[in-house]
Amino acid sequence: ETGVTQSPTHLIKTRGQQVTLRCSSQSGHNTVSWYQQALGQGPQFIFQYYREEENGRGNFPPRFSGLQFPNYSSELNVNALELDDSALYLCASSGGREILNEQFFGPGTRLTVL
Amino acid sequence: DAKTTQPNSMESNEEEPVHLPCNHSTISGTDYIHWYRQLPSQGPEYVIHGLTSNVNNRMASLAIAEDRKSSTLILHRATLRDAAVYYCILFFSGNTPLVFGKGTRLSVIA
Numbered sequence: 001e002t003g004v005t006q007s008p009t010h011l012i013k014t015r016g017q018q019v020t021l022r023c024s025s026q027s028g029h030n031t032v033s034w035y036q037q038a039l040g041q042g043p044q045f046i047f048q049y050y051r052e053e054e055n056g057r058g059n060f061p062p063r064f065s066g067l068q069f070p071n072y073s074s075e076l077n078v079n080a081l082e083l084d085d086s087a088l089y090l091c092a093s094s095g096g097r098e099i100l101n102e103q104f105f106g107p108g109t110r111l112t113v114l
Numbered sequence: 115d116a117k118t119t120q121p122n123s124m125e126s127n128e129e130e131p132v133h134l135p136c137n138h139s140t141i142s143g144t145d146y147i148h149w150y151r152q153l154p155s156q157g158p159e160y161v162i163h164g165l166t167s168n169v170n171n172r173m174a175s176l177a178i179a180e181d182r183k184s185s186t187l188i189l190h191r192a193t194l195r196d197a198a199v200y201y202c203i204l205f206f207s208g209n210t211p212l213v214f215g216k217g218t219r220l221s222v223i224a
Contacts, residue, residue: 004157033211042201042214043158056211090157092212103212105157 004093004106012112013081021076021109023091031055031095032074033103034066037088049074078111086113117141118202123219126192134187134218136202141182145204148212149176149187153198158214161187163205197222 005024013019025032031050035043045058049068063079072093078085088110092103119137126132138147149161162169162176164185169176175188189196201217 035212035214040216042199042216043212045211045213048211058211092157102160102163105159107155108157 004091004104006089006091006106006109008109009107010110010112012114014114015081015083017081018077018079019081019111021078021089021091021111023074023076023093023106025072025074025091025093026104029093029095029104030072031093032068032072033092033094034074034076035090035092036060037090037108039087043090046076081113083113086111117204117213118215120200120202120215120218122216123221125221125223126189128194128222128224129191132189132192132196132220134189134200134202134220135184136186137184138202138204139183141204142206144206146206147176147178147182147185148203148205149174150201150203150212150214151196151198152201152217153195158201161200192220192222194222194224196220 004026007022033048034046037043046060047057048055052068065077067075088108090105090108092105094103146163146165148163150158151161152158162171162174164176164178177186199217199219201214203212
């Protein structure tokens with residue numbers, strides 16, 4: 001069973017640029033959630049996708065957007081990057097709409113905005 | 115906002131039991147208590163969850179107060195690999211996401 005993978009591992013961008021982060025869900029999972037984790041803080045929920053549709057969103061501006069594909073892999077896109085977007089971006093997959101069961105997290109993508 | 119309160123940090127000796135407390139005085143009857151941990155340079159991983167009764171699994175035990183306003187994660191014999199940030203999270207089944215606080219940073223001393 002393959003776990004959750006994310007790419008790239010690290011990324012450096014400059015302010016104003018756009019970035020796309022990728023996540024491959026654990027086999028058999030149809031729900032993916034994205035989180036942003038600033039240094040020294042707990043992860044903060046960005047949004048969730050269930051069967052290719054956005055299924056919930058946290059307090060993040062519209063320049064944070066996402067996609068989920070038929071194979072349940074996912075992308076997080078961030079436009080007009082700001083310095084405060086520097087963080088670890090985590091994706092987590094789970095088995096269904098009812099996420100009482102555990103979420104499986106990837107190792108994250110470390111984004112640095114200069 | 116996180117609805118749980120945890121100490122910022124705790125320290126334990128290797129092979130000693132560790133009790134990680136969590137207060138959740140505003141818990142509702144439908145909230146489950148979940149614990150996740152985040153090892154250095156990794157994403158969080160699920161540890162255990164419970165509703166009302168104490169729970170045991172291969173990683174840890176979860177003791178839940180009778181009024182459910184607090185809980186304790188118990189690591190029976192801490193190892194160096196258990197050094198991590200431990201998050202106590204209230205979770206309502208459905209589409210609600212995990213709401214993380216700052217967690218407790220556990221240090222394990224050899």
